[in-house]
Amino acid sequence: MDLLIRGGTIATCADDDRVVFGDVLVRDGVIAGIGTALPLAGPARVIDASGCAVVPGFVQAHVHLCQVLFRGLADDMPLLEWLKQRIWPLEAAHDEASLGASARLGLLEMMLAGTTTILDMGTVRGHDAVMTACEESGIRAISGKAMMDIGDGVPDGLRESTKASLDESERLSRYWQGRAEGRLGYAYAPRFILSCSETLVRGACERANAQGMIVHTHAAEHPAEREAVRNLFGDEDVAILRKWGVFGPRAVLAHGVQITDDEARQIAEEGTRIIHCPSANLKLGSGIARIAELDALGVKLALGPDGAPCNNNLDPWTELRHAALLSKVRTSVTSLPAKRALRLATIDGARALGLHHVGSLEVGKQADIVIVRIDGPHVEPGGDVFSRLVYGATARDVEHVLIAGRPVVKYREHQTIDREAVLGTAREQVKKLVDRAQL
Numbered sequence: 001m002d003l004l005i006r007g008g009t010i011a012t013c014a015d016d017d018r019v020v021f022g023d024v025l026v027r028d029g030v031i032a033g034i035g036t037a038l039p040l041a042g043p044a045r046v047i048d049a050s051g052c053a054v055v056p057g058f059v060q061a062h063v064h065l066c067q068v069l070f071r072g073l074a075d076d077m078p079l080l081e082w083l084k085q086r087i088w089p090l091e092a093a094h095d096e097a098s099l100g101a102s103a104r105l106g107l108l109e110m111m112l113a114g115t116t117t118i119l120d121m122g123t124v125r126g127h128d129a130v131m132t133a134c135e136e137s138g139i140r141a142i143s144g145k146a147m148m149d150i151g152d153g154v155p156d157g158l159r160e161s162t163k164a165s166l167d168e169s170e171r172l173s174r175y176w177q178g179r180a181e182g183r184l185g186y187a188y189a190p191r192f193i194l195s196c197s198e199t200l201v202r203g204a205c206e207r208a209n210a211q212g213m214i215v216h217t218h219a220a221e222h223p224a225e226r227e228a229v230r231n232l233f234g235d236e237d238v239a240i241l242r243k244w245g246v247f248g249p250r251a252v253l254a255h256g257v258q259i260t261d262d263e264a265r266q267i268a269e270e271g272t273r274i275i276h277c278p279s280a281n282l283k284l285g286s287g288i289a290r291i292a293e294l295d296a297l298g299v300k301l302a303l304g305p306d307g308a309p310c311n312n313n314l315d316p317w318t319e320l321r322h323a324a325l326l327s328k329v330r331t332s333v334t335s336l337p338a339k340r341a342l343r344l345a346t347i348d349g350a351r352a353l354g355l356h357h358v359g360s361l362e363v364g365k366q367a368d369i370v371i372v373r374i375d376g377p378h379v380e381p382g383g384d385v386f387s388r389l390v391y392g393a394t395a396r397d398v399e400h401v402l403i404a405g406r407p408v409v410k411y412r413e414h415q416t417i418d419r420e421a422v423l424g425t426a427r428e429q430v431k432k433l434v435d436r437a438q439l
Contacts, residue, residue, distance in 0.1 A: 008049030026367040029405035051375035057116025057368035058316040059349025062254040062275040062304030068106035071308040079222040084153035091123040092157025093437035101429040103133035113395035114370040138408040144189035151195035187214040205245030221255035268298035273352040278322035280306030292335035302352035338390035367405040
């Protein structure tokens, strides 16, 4: 049966940034029409979008579902100490039950807020539990286990042999790539230079290239991290990663706060993607990424929240607003206007992940759609729809979320995840996790 989203303000995020006042017709999971008086094939389900904006589903291009249970357990610490004293011990203490609980809590939060696609980096072991949670939730996800074979302060529970890391990553990729009617994909995820040998990174790149998959890692995040890399290798992390094979359209680097203009020009020329995580960069004291400058130099950009313990939420609206406002402080008040910012969270995110069938509202694309109220007292009485969305709207305004035409959120209620069960299990599992970690 057709689905008709009727009477909304449609921000397409297509190349022409067209705004349409009318309807969206969804047929067999695909957008079949945008406009008014659209022809129906027969009886149709109707969603009333009056008083709402209709936008593409948000793409969160760097998240850590495995860390959601750590929310509030690792505050007010610089990056390397945060990792060694809190995050790594907690990740090492995970079991299948706690991993599943962490992933489901994060998915519930993000999907209720309008997230339809994620790029996720897991922990070292037990990654099937995260992928299973993604499959059951209805999310569109690319995800990979973290790869770690060296590193100062890496606990035994996370350190793996190079061969074991590559073998397990390949097993996961062959099993999960393309599952759930194509909603799920795999990414090879060497964590960052300080926890990965050259052999591991090169091996990950070789396998990813052979299978047409993404390589996802952290780079140029924090000044102390960059200094540690220079002390060990005598060069910048971005240059070392390039030497080891991490560059080009399938290379996705989280953060990029410390990237210089010369690095940015080469990154742009090679097509490497940079994921901006403004809230996490603020909380960890990493700095404010020069997003307007990188954009002007042609770097391919997208947005992400990073992890719950360094944010502390996974709200795409917060990242959208922070990205726009911080750019004005960092560069100028004219930089990253609302229309441009919304593209970072939608079509640019999809393109960064190589997903050309989502990210904008266009006929023939998958119907990943968010219907969000823009008639509340914090958004009214009017004005430009992009301004209202970026500077005024919040997660609580999201009414409906569709992924491939399937309603995963209806009237602010998730349709596949039991809210109370997920919250109860998360509270139970975090206590056990902290006990195991002995923190």
